[in-house]
Amino acid sequence: MPRPRDLGVERVTERTNGLPRILLAGDLMIDHDLMGTRARISPGAPGPVVDVHRQRVAVGGAGHVLRKLHALGADVRVASVVGDDAGGRRIIRTLSALGVPTNALLTEPGRTTARKTRLLAHHRPVARFNQESRAAIAPQSAAALLDAVRGQPERVDAVLLSDFNQGVLTPALTQRIIGWARRQSIPVLVDPKGSDWAKYCGATVLLPNQREVARLIRTNLDSIDALQQAAAALQSGLGVRYVLFTLAKQGMVLFGKSMTRIDAAATDGRSLHGAGTTVFATFGFCLACSATVEEAAQLANRAAAVAAGKRGGPATIDDLIDYEKDLGQVHTAPVMQSPGRIEQISRQLRRQGKTIVFTNGCFDLLHRGHVEYLVASRACGDRLIVGLNSDASVRRLKGPDRPVVHQADRAYILAALGCVDYVVIFEDDTPYELIRRIQPDVLTKGGDYTAREQVVGHDLVPDVRLISLVQGQSTTCTIGRIQRAA
Template structure:
């Protein structure tokens, strides 16, 4: 995927409503240093210098989704204890909807304490209840699902085997997803995957897939055999098996498969990486990305997550930067319309004046450059709408363009005076103008104000039209004529 396609994906995230159901817990981190052995017992003494409390389990999935920009509702069971109250406050702080959270009297809210020194865990302390939730709590969750499922774009199931996801609840989740055509994405646990039958996709790691399928995964054929077993027995649409340093493998129920290699990077902590995969993959499905592309972005996000200590989130900006790593600077200035519209809106709130112009810019010459430099002087940001190859052919004939749209876009983006380039396929830039809402619309001096497409739109909200004279004697047509004359 190109950077601008990933940017467009995240631009859609704000319209997604996700339901996360699963086991909630608190992850406590005690950071310190150790330089001596205790005189009381042969153990290290850790001098704690910092304490950190984070959302863990399904809570880390929620945290990831919020960081990615979508609206999240939580559905789970917690205890009526101090840790339960801390969980509620943490969710409220990030703006998650807790309407699906039920308290069970006497239940112990899960809390895992990790002691870290010299950038590695020394010990982990678990305080939790793992017994199945009460029948009354199960009924409350089933009722919530029945009354609210239709309002969500995707359902994420985060199973840590702490008792929330009962067989009846999982069966209802998968059935509801099928009936309402809502993707149900499951991060599974345990050996019995029969409880997930009918889900859209499962995301086990290699060891989990081995245990659930009963197949030792040692090479590609055994990996495919394990995937075939799980796909057929569980009636899944697809299966994504994460394979650590070997990347991910995506299998479909029609026999197709896609293997996604990992990006080499230093690994500090794999804690929560599976939550990141679940979150990004699910968001991709909710935004309409094909499964293979959603998995590809999830793989990029997981690579970033393992480079951080503890249950950490990954931001859209980090993912976009990673996708664009190693690309030329000009690539970062070529955007899809939805992305550049959001950027323009943000800049307007800061008082910036947006300038827009459009054209074919086929065989860029000094007349084009001077024109664009002058256009940039009318405001704080210049966005150029570039006619696609198909659009140019309709306007100028089958022999044009001389240079394809990708090359034309990169050449324009390389100019300092151009801030962003948007390729459009229509014959006119009306849709771009309506979406970007520039304050200054610029065209060549061979136009009249009334002849500029979109002038009434821009002037209607207080903008203006500027006409710029081209450099005399400079045009693509004249360059073509000269080449034909000299080299025919």
């Protein structure tokens, strides 16, 4: 059974120039958690009494997928229908606050926005109360939603259908969305629910869990052979190209023209709560970045392990890079030549509240002065991004005999330094456009500058710091010593 070759998350995501655009269609609802402690048994009935100390309200259903796509840095557009009620208005406000376009988020008068209330004691679920109607959205709502999907102002890179069986993804609407996407060669991924899977005909990837399929076909799927037969039936019956079965702690199995087994990533025994939406979101994100399905499945598997360590919280690209470093598979900082990619990473870092430091230079014949300067720059924040002049840029700045060291080698050496988090190669004579896209919090330059106004990009960054240089240390001096010794 083939297994996917091991690729780091940066190798996959650097293929996209900018933020991948994803259309997420499905059911949105309100998740309401009541959290407290269970102190005693009720004297009036044989049940627990929970003293509630805290409440949490969030957008649930497809909203879980949205948050995880957002954490990965995707540009997400949501297509759904909610009730014209307090719950629906809360969902619209929440998504607007996240910067998510709501032109395809419609309200339907008379419809009740689903609400799921969980009662937890000592972080353990005691009961859940569902207030929902699984009635299909009205035909006029479905028509308006389809028009909103077709009228997206920019082409999307992937369509994710997150079905919670709450009536938004009706059979007719689902088929029309899939047909629209296929005509534009946009991959469609489906997280299925309910018993009518015929509506998913023509999708690119189906991502069910083992229990859902076993319940649908009324067959025990306790072996690889049984899974293979079920996948073949879904592929032929629904015309889907791939089926990815998630098997909880046993990992996942991908079926296409062949079968690929992916062992579960290490979770240190933590709960896999929230792993399903993490896998779905990460898989879709990677496909939107032009990854292969095998690469997407491998990284989705790792993201599930990261989310387990965060109690179901969203995994970020930074988390995945750290995870791969812990596995010993990434020894250096990521090196990028795509401004769009580093812009995407910067956006994620800002969401996490990280202080981004930027500096730039040629870094030809790296010496102690360079290293001390970079260490001091890294101390100014949480993440250091180094802009590296390309070979062509260095020649224009320094003359035809420079650089001494090729840009790929200069980038590799910088990336190996523990103080450097990201390296991005740029072609321009100045890093102004790169700084504009990254929007760092701190900009550092060497102490040979006497005023912040002399630093390129000072008008874009609130905090410019001039760092003292080590006297007698420069590439020009190093070249001179070598020439004199020759």
